[in-house]
Amino acid sequence: MTTRPHIVIIGGGFGGLSAAKALKRTNADVTVIDRTNHHLFQPLLYQVATASLSSSDVSAPIRHILHRQKNTEVILGEVRGIDVERRVVSLEDGHEFHYDYLIVAPGSRHAYFGHGEWEPLAPGLKALEDASEIRRRFLLAFELAETETDAAKRDADLTFVIVGGGPTGVELAGAISTMAKKGLYRDFRHIDTRLSKVILVEGGPRILPSFPEDLAASARRSLEDLGVIVRTSSIVTDINQGEVCVGDERISANTVFWAAGNEASPLGAMLGAPLDRSGKVVVNPDLSVPGHPEVFVVGDLALVNRKDGRPVPGVSPAAIQEGRAAAMNIRRLIWRQETKPFTYFNKGDLAVIGRSRAIADFGKVRFSGRIAWLLWLFVHIMYLVGFRNRISVFIQWAYSYITYQGGARVITRAEWQK
Amino acid sequence: MTTRPHIVIIGGGFGGLSAAKALKRTNADVTVIDRTNHHLFQPLLYQVATASLSSSDVSAPIRHILHRQKNTEVILGEVRGIDVERRVVSLEDGHEFHYDYLIVAPGSRHAYFGHGEWEPLAPGLKALEDASEIRRRFLLAFELAETETDAAKRDADLTFVIVGGGPTGVELAGAISTMAKKGLYRDFRHIDTRLSKVILVEGGPRILPSFPEDLAASARRSLEDLGVIVRTSSIVTDINQGEVCVGDERISANTVFWAAGNEASPLGAMLGAPLDRSGKVVVNPDLSVPGHPEVFVVGDLALVNRKDGRPVPGVSPAAIQEGRAAAMNIRRLIWRQETKPFTYFNKGDLAVIGRSRAIADFGKVRFSGRIAWLLWLFVHIMYLVGFRNRISVFIQWAYSYITYQGGARVITRAEWQK
Numbered sequence: 001m002t003t004r005p006h007i008v009i010i011g012g013g014f015g016g017l018s019a020a021k022a023l024k025r026t027n028a029d030v031t032v033i034d035r036t037n038h039h040l041f042q043p044l045l046y047q048v049a050t051a052s053l054s055s056s057d058v059s060a061p062i063r064h065i066l067h068r069q070k071n072t073e074v075i076l077g078e079v080r081g082i083d084v085e086r087r088v089v090s091l092e093d094g095h096e097f098h099y100d101y102l103i104v105a106p107g108s109r110h111a112y113f114g115h116g117e118w119e120p121l122a123p124g125l126k127a128l129e130d131a132s133e134i135r136r137r138f139l140l141a142f143e144l145a146e147t148e149t150d151a152a153k154r155d156a157d158l159t160f161v162i163v164g165g166g167p168t169g170v171e172l173a174g175a176i177s178t179m180a181k182k183g184l185y186r187d188f189r190h191i192d193t194r195l196s197k198v199i200l201v202e203g204g205p206r207i208l209p210s211f212p213e214d215l216a217a218s219a220r221r222s223l224e225d226l227g228v229i230v231r232t233s234s235i236v237t238d239i240n241q242g243e244v245c246v247g248d249e250r251i252s253a254n255t256v257f258w259a260a261g262n263e264a265s266p267l268g269a270m271l272g273a274p275l276d277r278s279g280k281v282v283v284n285p286d287l288s289v290p291g292h293p294e295v296f297v298v299g300d301l302a303l304v305n306r307k308d309g310r311p312v313p314g315v316s317p318a319a320i321q322e323g324r325a326a327a328m329n330i331r332r333l334i335w336r337q338e339t340k341p342f343t344y345f346n347k348g349d350l351a352v353i354g355r356s357r358a359i360a361d362f363g364k365v366r367f368s369g370r371i372a373w374l375l376w377l378f379v380h381i382m383y384l385v386g387f388r389n390r391i392s393v394f395i396q397w398a399y400s401y402i403t404y405q406g407g408a409r410v411i412t413r414a415e416w417q418k
Numbered sequence: 419m420t421t422r423p424h425i426v427i428i429g430g431g432f433g434g435l436s437a438a439k440a441l442k443r444t445n446a447d448v449t450v451i452d453r454t455n456h457h458l459f460q461p462l463l464y465q466v467a468t469a470s471l472s473s474s475d476v477s478a479p480i481r482h483i484l485h486r487q488k489n490t491e492v493i494l495g496e497v498r499g500i501d502v503e504r505r506v507v508s509l510e511d512g513h514e515f516h517y518d519y520l521i522v523a524p525g526s527r528h529a530y531f532g533h534g535e536w537e538p539l540a541p542g543l544k545a546l547e548d549a550s551e552i553r554r555r556f557l558l559a560f561e562l563a564e565t566e567t568d569a570a571k572r573d574a575d576l577t578f579v580i581v582g583g584g585p586t587g588v589e590l591a592g593a594i595s596t597m598a599k600k601g602l603y604r605d606f607r608h609i610d611t612r613l614s615k616v617i618l619v620e621g622g623p624r625i626l627p628s629f630p631e632d633l634a635a636s637a638r639r640s641l642e643d644l645g646v647i648v649r650t651s652s653i654v655t656d657i658n659q660g661e662v663c664v665g666d667e668r669i670s671a672n673t674v675f676w677a678a679g680n681e682a683s684p685l686g687a688m689l690g691a692p693l694d695r696s697g698k699v700v701v702n703p704d705l706s707v708p709g710h711p712e713v714f715v716v717g718d719l720a721l722v723n724r725k726d727g728r729p730v731p732g733v734s735p736a737a738i739q740e741g742r743a744a745a746m747n748i749r750r751l752i753w754r755q756e757t758k759p760f761t762y763f764n765k766g767d768l769a770v771i772g773r774s775r776a777i778a779d780f781g782k783v784r785f786s787g788r789i790a791w792l793l794w795l796f797v798h799i800m801y802l803v804g805f806r807n808r809i810s811v812f813i814q815w816a817y818s819y820i821t822y823q824g825g826a827r828v829i830t831r832a833e834w835q836k
Contacts (some may be wrong), residue, residue, distance in 0.1 A: 040553065055826075056826035056827075059828050076561040078835070093565075129827065129831065188493075340778045388814070395813060396810070405806075409455070411455040411456070
């Protein structure tokens, strides 16, 4: 009789969860460790930030998702260290987990490129609490403007700057502008929310650099139709309370959101493996760590190349595919077979710009507009975890579509008095 | 030409909101001030606390509820002072509002009867942030138990004490017990959540003292069927970290919730009017403050008697009726008519005990069980503010009923590391 191997998975995001699911029928004990109790459907997080969805619509308890999987336990805990020699993962609360195989899937945080002091002034969007913070600032801006008597200060209250023209920045800018210009204006007596300025600042020559040029140009036109001011080739040089500096220009704005970049998890540095400039772990083609065939890295923390030499992008479908591939390679190791290299299958890219508008890129086939938007809706509802979430999101979207109102526009007392 | 009178309403709860709505067609300017941006449907707040509903399901932005009412503005602000001589309400942020008529409807907070030090150990349930805090502790208790190796500590993690056998305590105890015993147990590997102890402690001789004795007895049996341990004539003498003292007995429990009493808002003391022992304002029969016919108090802060001499209870229908009555009396004053005394119309009382069980008291007609529960469902959906909330709550309830799962079981990282 052999002992059952123990597989530890750090992270219950797209990568970790798909790995855990792929290990369902493996003769092994699986432990999933996450520092929240929920899996988060990040592609819809911007809708929580803009008060269209509730936190619970885009998340589900990890232990509930995996509750039928009898070989798997779920631990709420923050990883403090990984000792690849002793094969031990230790948590902040002192618990230690010995592993025979390890999958590291911690995801990433937003990066401020050496300007950590900007974070409190320009929060980013990764976790549910980030979304709550952005929602708080977004809703509070209008409340402050409503009672502000100084015209210049009121204009700053009604100016929103989003830094970063990738999909998250585009989604945030589109949603904020739509709500300000179409949804909220009837609710206020002393301000016209339709006069709000929403400015999307991108350092590169165009927004959505991961999309083909014609689709990105179409997205830019759609954003401008929604009233967003798009500024490309514009570098943010400083952020202060109430002001953003773009090049030499100062923009008065009380609300700034950050969507300009990601930074790898510090767990990567604990694996004794080579890291790239941004802190990602340069993994073997089978996703294992050089020198440690029993340790795999998947998702945003892994740097792995496609067949054509370009890196696999940091998107959810890639994390899901990598998680499954790492799990299958662990099964092969358990059966004393050779591991297989990971191959990325690009299913296509979608980005939503606002009400009724999106862009879709399937390589040879590309399109934009309402059809892309309907496809975006369908794909996101389909991939949402949990039947309850799907129904709830569908209802909220139908409501928002008809009324232009976000359904989750709540500020608690503790929140606005922060 | 006369100037339009200015009516200030403090509080956007049941009392303040119904007053504002009743002033819709009055030739006056109305200002509603609240320290949150939302109206809260408090009768369902315990379902947010027990992870069945989301915050946004039981709340709606006050300014959105009133957005069609052109004579009304809504201000997010915390009242610092009321000067009844100068007729000025001042806010913490320095804003001042002069009024011709004032309606004070601030609601109440839970009271610890001189034991303010118990509040951090045994949070109560009044605002959305209270519900988040209770949910956090409720969900975290099982997470801690799952990794606890000491049997006694694990038992304390799985023991929940609810202090106070009124409707809120009964609802909390029923919901927590149902979820622990029917819903969550499949999600854990190392604990059996069905072995959780839920103890409802009431100082008086029976639970639900505002209900007739036979209905309260029926409710008690229902609670016990759900696995709740009901302890009446039991006085909580002390609360410490991890322990509740009931009389001389010490109960090891890591999670304690407080539903034992209310305390009037401190705004009552600013009106220069007589207060009762609990701090309520003893108002005239027309709800105005003695000596200040232009100032009205409604809801939990007002002490007013029924025709039979008993006080009007502190329930939402009473606050709604009082708000409307105060508004009508202000209209009469504007038209130089005499005000009318308030008469309370008791529509009947409902309390829910758990899945499929409730009690209903309509004076001559009383019943309990499934019919009362269906009535409770219907009434609460009907009175919920906002079409979106009604649909959303209906869906969540259908989901919870079928699956025994709460749909909003999310703990963020910041929450559990508190």
